[in-house]
Amino acid sequence: MSKLDTLDWTRITADLDAHGHAVAASLLTPAQCQALAAAYVDDERYRSRIVMSRHGFGRGEYKYFAYPLPKLLHNLRTALYPRLAPIANRWNKQMGIAVQYPDDHAAFLARCHQAGQRRPTPLILQYGPGDYNCLHQDLYGEHVFPLQVAVLLSQPDADFTGGEFVMTETDSHGQRAEVLPLQQGDALVFTVNQRPVAGARGWRRVAMRHGVSALREGRRHTLGVIFHDAT
Numbered sequence: 519m520s521k522l523d524t525l526d527w528t529r530i531t532a533d534l535d536a537h538g539h540a541v542a543a544s545l546l547t548p549a550q551c552q553a554l555a556a557a558y559v560d561d562e563r564y565r566s567r568i569v570m571s572r573h574g575f576g577r578g579e580y581k582y583f584a585y586p587l588p589k590l591l592h593n594l595r596t597a598l599y600p601r602l603a604p605i606a607n608r609w610n611k612q613m614g615i616a617v618q619y620p621d622d623h624a625a626f627l628a629r630c631h632q633a634g635q636r637r638p639t640p641l642i643l644q645y646g647p648g649d650y651n652c653l654h655q656d657l658y659g660e661h662v663f664p665l666q667v668a669v670l671l672s673q674p675d676a677d678f679t680g681g682e683f684v685m686t687e688t689d690s691h692g693q694r695a696e697v698l699p700l701q702q703g704d705a706l707v708f709t710v711n712q713r714p715v716a717g718a719r720g721w722r723r724v725a726m727r728h729g730v731s732a733l734r735e736g737r738r739h740t741l742g743v744i745f746h747d748a749t
């Protein structure tokens with residue numbers, strides 16, 4: 519994944535530390551995005567389909583990939599992980615959480631699998647007019663990698679309107695929301711659960727959630743890359 523080497527990881531790290539999210543622009547090409555979105559109908563790739571309204575998750579649907587993951591996705595997940603593990607390890611120290619993450623993704627997956635978290639979590643989401651994703655956190659068991667990545671596979675305005683990626687942050691001072699504009703192929707790296715924020719009396723933990731506002735028109739697909747597996 520040579521594209522990953524061209525990203526400004528100093529800036530991404532600084533944005534994650536300051537805001538709990540960072541954009542990596544054009545991580546995937548339009549052709550790669552179109553191919554992933556077009557394969558949403560190819561059920562052999564997936565282990566399950568979730569209709570969000572049936573679970574109170576919002577409106578729309580998503581499918582979890584089955585193992586083995588498509589090569590592009592496997593390579594992306596494997597190559598992103600070692601870039602993010604040092605940040606995750608530092609964040610945990612700052613938050614006073616004893617868990618540390620190994621340098622390579624295979625070793626972290628072995629930890630998940632030993633604990634019974636064996637099912638792949640990468641997914642593709644599909645939204646149509648009126649669909650939305652409730653604010654949530656992608657926690658799938660005891661083992662949680664604290665950062666995840668979402669890649670917008672559709673092109674705003676051309677493919678859909680509305681449907682904006684939203685994050686909220688909750689701490690003792692209150693709750694605030696941010697809208698994160700993305701273009702097709704852009705990856706958002708973001709906090710799964712909590713992030714450290716420097717305060718007058720040391721570090722405090724701030725909880726984050728993410729979701730998607732209602733689509734007005736068209737169709738929107740997203741690729742979700744979560745690094746822990748699920749029970």
Ligand SMILES: O=C(O)CCC(=O)C(=O)O
Nearest residue numbers: 643668683730740741742
């Ligand atoms: O569709 C989106 O942009 C949000 C996807 C999401 O919830 C995720 O990737 O975990």
Ligand SMILES: [Fe+2]
Nearest residue numbers: 654655656728
């Ligand atoms: Fe999510």
